[in-house]
Amino acid sequence: VVDAKEKLKGRLSLKDLLTAKRNAHISDIFIPQVDFVTVHTKGEEVARVMQKYDLEAIPVVDEMNRLVGRVTIDDIVDFIKEEAEKDYQMAAGISQDVEADDNVWQLTRARLPWLVLGLFGGLGSVYIMKGFDEALANFPILFFFTPLIAAMAGNVGVQSSAIIVQGLANDNIKGSLLNRLFKEVGLSLINGTALGLLVMLFGFVVGQEQMVSITVAVSMLSVIIVAALIGTFVPIILDKQGIDPAIATGPFITTSNDIFGIFLFFYLAKLILGF
Amino acid sequence: VVDAKEKLKGRLSLKDLLTAKRNAHISDIFIPQVDFVTVHTKGEEVARVMQKYDLEAIPVVDEMNRLVGRVTIDDIVDFIKEEAEKDYQMAAGISQDVEADDNVWQLTRARLPWLVLGLFGGLGSVYIMKGFDEALANFPILFFFTPLIAAMAGNVGVQSSAIIVQGLANDNIKGSLLNRLFKEVGLSLINGTALGLLVMLFGFVVGQEQMVSITVAVSMLSVIIVAALIGTFVPIILDKQGIDPAIATGPFITTSNDIFGIFLFFYLAKLILGF
Numbered sequence: 001v002v003d004a005k006e007k008l009k010g011r012l013s014l015k016d017l018l019t020a021k022r023n024a025h026i027s028d029i030f031i032p033q034v035d036f037v038t039v040h041t042k043g044e045e046v047a048r049v050m051q052k053y054d055l056e057a058i059p060v061v062d063e064m065n066r067l068v069g070r071v072t073i074d075d076i077v078d079f080i081k082e083e084a085e086k087d088y089q090m091a092a093g094i095s096q097d098v099e100a101d102d103n104v105w106q107l108t109r110a111r112l113p114w115l116v117l118g119l120f121g122g123l124g125s126v127y128i129m130k131g132f133d134e135a136l137a138n139f140p141i142l143f144f145f146t147p148l149i150a151a152m153a154g155n156v157g158v159q160s161s162a163i164i165v166q167g168l169a170n171d172n173i174k175g176s177l178l179n180r181l182f183k184e185v186g187l188s189l190i191n192g193t194a195l196g197l198l199v200m201l202f203g204f205v206v207g208q209e210q211m212v213s214i215t216v217a218v219s220m221l222s223v224i225i226v227a228a229l230i231g232t233f234v235p236i237i238l239d240k241q242g243i244d245p246a247i248a249t250g251p252f253i254t255t256s257n258d259i260f261g262i263f264l265f266f267y268l269a270k271l272i273l274g275f
Numbered sequence: 276v277v278d279a280k281e282k283l284k285g286r287l288s289l290k291d292l293l294t295a296k297r298n299a300h301i302s303d304i305f306i307p308q309v310d311f312v313t314v315h316t317k318g319e320e321v322a323r324v325m326q327k328y329d330l331e332a333i334p335v336v337d338e339m340n341r342l343v344g345r346v347t348i349d350d351i352v353d354f355i356k357e358e359a360e361k362d363y364q365m366a367a368g369i370s371q372d373v374e375a376d377d378n379v380w381q382l383t384r385a386r387l388p389w390l391v392l393g394l395f396g397g398l399g400s401v402y403i404m405k406g407f408d409e410a411l412a413n414f415p416i417l418f419f420f421t422p423l424i425a426a427m428a429g430n431v432g433v434q435s436s437a438i439i440v441q442g443l444a445n446d447n448i449k450g451s452l453l454n455r456l457f458k459e460v461g462l463s464l465i466n467g468t469a470l471g472l473l474v475m476l477f478g479f480v481v482g483q484e485q486m487v488s489i490t491v492a493v494s495m496l497s498v499i500i501v502a503a504l505i506g507t508f509v510p511i512i513l514d515k516q517g518i519d520p521a522i523a524t525g526p527f528i529t530t531s532n533d534i535f536g537i538f539l540f541f542y543l544a545k546l547i548l549g550f
Contacts, residue, residue, distance in 0.1 A: 014289075050352075051349070051352055051353070051356070054349040055349075056331055056348065056349070073331065073348050073349065073352065074326070074329040074330075074331070074348065076352065077325075077326055077348065077351065077352055077355060078326070080352060080355060080356055080359075081326070081355055081359060084355075084356060084359030084360060084363065085359060085441060087363060088359065088362060088363045088366060088437065088441065089437060089441070091363060091366055091367060091437075092366060092433045092434055092436075092437030092438075092524065093430050093433060093434050094434055094437060094438065098438065099438070099441070099442060099445075099447060100438050100439060100441070100442030100447065100448045100455075101442070101447065101448065101449055101450065104458060104461050104462050104465065107438070107458075107462050108462055108465050108466060111431075111434050111462070111466060112465075112466050112469060112470075114430065114434070115427065115430055115431065115466055115470055115499075116469075116470065116473070118423075118426045118427060118430045119423065119427070119470050119473055119474070121423075121426060122420070122422055122423025122424075122426050122427070123423065123474075123477055125419070125422040125423060126416075126419040126420060126423065129418070129419040130416075130419060133415070136411070136415050140408070140411050140415070140418075141401075141405075143404075143415075143418040143419070143421075144400070144401040144404040144405060144418070145397070145401060146418075146421055146422050147397055147400040147421050147422055147425040147533055147537060148393075148394065148396075148397025148398065148400060148401065149397075150422040150425060150426065151393045151396060151397050151425065151429075151529070151530065151533060152390065152393060152394070152397070154426075154429075154529075155368050155389060155390055155393045155526055155529070156386075156390065158367045158368060158525075159367055159368050159369055159386050159389070161367075162363065162364060162366075162367030162369060163367075163369065163373065163374070163375050163382070164375060166360060166363065166364070166374070166375070167374060167375030167376070170374075172374060172375065172376065173375045173376065174376055175376065180375075183379060183382075186379050187379050187382050187383055187386070190379065190383050190387075191383060191386060191387050191390055194387060194391075195387075195390055195391065195394050198391070198394055199394070199398075202398055224390075249367065250433075251430055254426070254429075254430070255426065258422055258426060262422060
């Protein structure tokens with residue numbers, strides 16, 4: 001329902017219209033409350049409002065509050081699906097909207113850039129290990145643990161970032177940053193301690209030098225804490241800067257956490273084992 | 276519109292009802308064609324049909340074709356969103372539906388199992404490298420490249436599996452398995468060759484022994500092809516077995532591709548460098 005100047009005033013229920021008296025005016029039977037969005041409202045926000053109130057359509061108004069059209073739920077279904085799929089593809093290291101049946105060139109364009117990023121990350125790790133190659137003499141076994149440390153750093157980072165990215169998309173992150181910090185550190189302490197104990201157990205079973213097991217366990221715990229913090233706060237910072245936080249999941253966070261994790265591992269190993 | 280036995284016969288348009296003659300019967304004005312689903316139809320299928328035809332509601336019938344109710348689009352919006360979020364969380368290594376504001380124990384239960392899987396994968400890599408430790412004498416640099424090989428295997432596997440999982444969810448994978456095989460191999464040859472050349476270039480710039488660069492490049496190409504095939508066919512096989520293919524993305528595929536990739540790398544290195 002709009003006034004003479006096309007301004008949105010309310011809505012009309014079909015049931016009220018059918019059951020109204022013959023001589024009733026629209027102004028007598030319309031409902032003066034209505035949800036609406038403006039032409040500048042972001043798609044995510046439209047989707048959120050429509051989902052929250054289970055609306056089948058929502059009016060769209062311009063800056064002057066004049067009705068200019070509507071968004072129906074089936075447009076939003078496609079939008080929600082595309083948004084979720086885009087976040088998922090980003091997390092999987094696919095930078096463009098591609099489908100299984102797209103051609104090889106389209107798929108390459110979407111996939112190769114992230115692999116190149118991963119390559120540079122991997123070459124970065126080569127450099128870090130070259131910097132600690134004095135450890136080869138007495139503790140070559142440390143170099144066997146790098147894929148484990150990298151995998152832990154990557155997995156934890158992706159887990160933390162995925163939860164934050166979904167929370168930001170659904171607008172359901174409450175509590176302060178300090179609160180989040182405590183929660184991620186607590187979570188990491190639990191996970192890291194459990195995994196550290198498993199590493200100690202493994203070392204004991206295979207008869208590994210105890211100081212090496214301790215080094216791996218302590219480093220893993222530290223790497224898990226740092227990776228969780230990076231995974232949590234990078235998307236939050238990106239979001240505050242107006243950048244889609246979804247780019248912080250997947251290869252980007254895995255690659256940076258790999259490098260950082262491997263450096264931290266050898267740095268702590270040097271402190272503990274003193275090579 | 277149903278018959279005397281409650282069997283679904285068609286639908287009625289509100290416009291037709293309002294504009295029909297006073298003495299018209301429903302049987303004269305109803306539309307005898309109607310999309311419907313049964314009580315056994317899977318949620319994904321309902322979502323697919325409703326999205327495809329932009330339906331706002333769809334009737335539900337039982338085994339005898341009797342109308343028992345309907346599904347409205349707002350139920351489906353929530354369903355589509357949850358499905359997409361579940362796939363995303365699986366890909367990120369989060370095994371239960373959790374949100375950023377859940378407590379530390381809920382988050383730990385969802386996250387720790389995948390980290391333990393990653394830990395076993397990492398310990399598997401330690402074992403593989405112990406098996407090739409004779410390479411330490413002449414080619415210690417090979418051990419610096421394992422995070423790179425593992426990252427490539429993991430990233431490629433996640434990319435391939437994500438595209439297949441989305442394709443299966445949207446039911447838009449056409450073409451035969453052989454066709455998919457050729458496409459993934461073609462894609463991997465392009466990506467692998469591009470990345471291999473970058474590795475050679477890096478080796479040349481830093482003055483690395485040429486045979487080592489060739490070994491890394493060739494191994495990386497092979498690992499990329501194998502990882503793409505695993506990433507493609509594991510979800511297809513799981514789906515055929517009636518298992519949710521989404522479990523094949525994320526830590527599961529990363530971990531298995533890590534182990535396999537590192538083994539393949541050292542195996543090929545042994546063949547090429549002959550240590």
